[in-house]
Amino acid sequence: MGTPSTTLSIHHTHSTGGRMRLGIAVGSACLDLALMHGDTVLASSKCPTTGLLTSDLRTSLDSLPHLREYPVDSITVSAGWLTDAVRAGLGLAPIAALRLTQSGGHALGPFTGWPAALRAAVDCGSAVLTGGHDLAMRQLAPLDNDAIARFATTAAARGARGIAITASSSPAAPEHELVAAGIISSQVPGLPITLSHEIAGLGLLERENTALLNAALRPLAERSIDELRDVLNDYGLTAPLMFARHDATLCNAERLRRFPVTALESGAAVALRGAAVLAGTNRAMVMEIGARSSRIGFVENGRPLLTRHSEGMQVPGLRVALQLPRTLSTPIGGARTIDCRTGELLDAHNPPVSIGGGPSETVFDAAVFLGLATAPNRVQMSALAARKAVRTATEQLRRLAAGVAGDRTPIVVVGPAADLGPAITGLDVTLPDHASCAPAIGAAMAEPAAEVERVVVTGNRTDLDRSLTLATEQAMAGVISAGADPAGVEVTESSATHISYLPGSVFRLRVRATGRIEQSGGRR
Template sequence: MGTYRIGIDVGGTHTDAVILDENNQVISETKSSTTVDVATGIYNAMHKVIASADVPREEIHYAMLGTTHCTNAIVERKGLNEIAVIRIGAPATLAVKPLTGVQDELREALGKYVYLVRGGHEFDGREIVSLDEEHLYQIANEIKGKVDSIAITSVFSPVSREHEERARKICTEILGDEISISLSSEIGSVGLLERENATILNASVIKVAKTAADGFIQALKNEGIHAKVFFGQNDGTLMSVEYAVKYPIFTIACGPTNSLRGASYLSDLTDAIVVDVGGTTSDVGILVNSFPRESSLAVEIGGARTNFRMPDLVSIGLGGGTIVRIEENGEFTIGPDSVGYRLPEEAMIFGGNTLTTTDVAVALGKVELGDQSNVAHLDKELLQRVYNKMVEMVEEAIDKMKVSANPMPVILVGGGSVLFPKELKGASGVFRPENSGVANAIGSAISQVSGQIEKIYLIDEIGRENALKAAKEEAMDVAINAGANKESLIIVDIEDVPLAYLPGNATRVRVKAAGELV
């Protein structure tokens, strides 16, 4: 009996799928066009990859999905939940209301039911004021039947979750178990507004995540596969379906992250720069110990600043379908718009009439694809200038990601990676491994399961050793809840930052644990 796993990654242009055996060798791979409703593209890719793999369906034990469903829903404001926003922090935080600084149309979509309740904690865990439970009961009765998801944020809840937990209990008591409740202490890190925004966004995409999960499970069943299902999350690891439906915000940016993990696996490199060239954009990230380097900046999603963990990426509007416009005077522009998944109809090499970056590479003989005679009439010297500019754009992005001037290995992955040469400035070597076109699906299939926590500890009270020990244990528990095997757990990242502006020798500890699938 073999154990196979299927990995699927949904990108803006292509939906990729792979099947791996128990040694993580690629048995079959496929690329399908991403469809408007996403689910159809997943069905198509899954059907194709299973048909060509010719492995017994009952031996496919794991299925992993990396999806852009939630990102797209926030950016396009489509299919979002009806939510209520409850902030526990009056009177301390009345000056800045929830959703301050968020783009107007997102605020209109999510800010219909916003409440400020007395309560919250100080940085050292002392209550500011006691929780106004009567007000919470009143709110719960008021929103009954009007919302299907609630975002609860309390001041300094990463230090003490007491008020958030109590608020959840009250809401569940009045509104029943059906209501989805997102707590900020489980999602963001220290920093009230960004953590609150991340929690609000999480609450708003629960329905979208549920639909995606149900669709994926149904697609597997239609193929006669009963596998354990996991979702990719944005730190390069996996989470169980139950966990993903509770914390869908963690699926945001998992596509590029999967590509980074896949690139590391395919090239056997643990520290390198990865350029993932899709149809619409190229994402450049950095691998540190085989995992994506995390961004230390607040990240904007659909016009809202958030502070939960995200990979450190530079995205440029340059992919296989990027449109090249040539002016009368021989000047030209590259992108940022793309023909995306319409490349097979619109590109000149396929008989279309839009000049794309792929056409440029084919005309110059860099890539063999489509019908080269369709682009033979174009001015080679001009195209060479366009091509040099494309390469320069990638080299600039690589340069931005580097922490020193020393050359680093560069791994090229993604469907559009064939466009670029074997030598790039700033690279100690350029690698384009086999199966690199579907590195993202491979990344989702080989991933481990992780758990991460971030908390403030008072060293004067419990001592540094105990603080780190407690944080490690908690991170491991989170990983086990997300579906990791207890025996294989390791701590992959630990960081403690002394907080000079707080008394009591306070320190912020962040720990991440990862392990194999159960």
């Protein structure tokens, strides 16, 4: 797969009609495009990436010259480069952390437990000052306004390009975060500020980590959004620009500028969603066979199965307060290098640039040699070595699936090396058309959503109902601001759970609203 792979066809999945959507999925090895009309794939393309976002996008768009003939209504991008930036600790901005809590209230300071390389890339200083509330919204300690002002001045002098503010129980009582933000803005006008209560849940450390990552990603997100717009405009694609989130829903570009952390692991989420669309099912076990690794995830009710709120999530080696796709992975992919004389799999840490066409022979090359994958055969090896390489790789993939399949069979296989799927023995595998471009298809099919989660103290049922109504209104406003048509917004989840370990009537509210992308003319 060293050159663009393009498919122009009509492929019915399970219905026709609807908007014309373009999905763009930028991964670490490939950039996928998919043009959808309703649930029908009109065209798809897969190109290897070089690490140059705008150049890669132009190459992909050039591979679909007929794209200009279609009135595209919406464009959704899975911004895999944001996840790659966090994993590699590259392209992130230096930031400072401000935590507001009671004096001596937490032994672990900001950035504690971060991977060393990631912390070195972003840590521009931190402070733990008095402030915050408990879950009953009682103030833990007053703010030290002078100390906050000094912190802001020091952070700016050290080169911080953003600040993340995290106060104890701010999802229930955000006042101290808001006041601190005002003080910092008056001291250092224009410095971007992330408030933890706007993007994450209740646990302080996970919420703080999420806010810090968000602050570090903002300059990269802003720059890349502008670059994407310029390229798309050059190709006459002026439909609303949307971005996939961690749960395979989407938000508009302006919201991603403020909250880029919500795009982490969007690639996994849209791959799962795309696999379900291609297989015509709302419930599936999905294996994505990639270039450098492979993973298994699940789809329930047409949506990726996510981690529970209580589980937190590792990104990477770092607990964050986001519900990300629940996946299992293995370092086996189509780009795994092999010894073409013996068929042995070689070091996983130095894969070629793409699954085929790089300087070294790969598992995918062996599959092509054996006729298991459709691509130009570029290597010579013995059939014995090729069979051994494919057998070893697919056995590891089989073990990945063993024990988790349950009744979610058959397994839907997608990804750039999806052609390896049918070679996995002992599994009932479905390989749908356009499997290699499932992430772009999932991105194209994403819809806006918004969640509101908070803790409230209520005196009676009337107060609780009023608080739940307010949360519902905020969730509906959030999904509209994410790009949804106001006429199509609906509440899909609403709950008020009593927190029994706290005294009094303390409830955790959670509301989720979803919608459809607002109709657009598509081109100027």
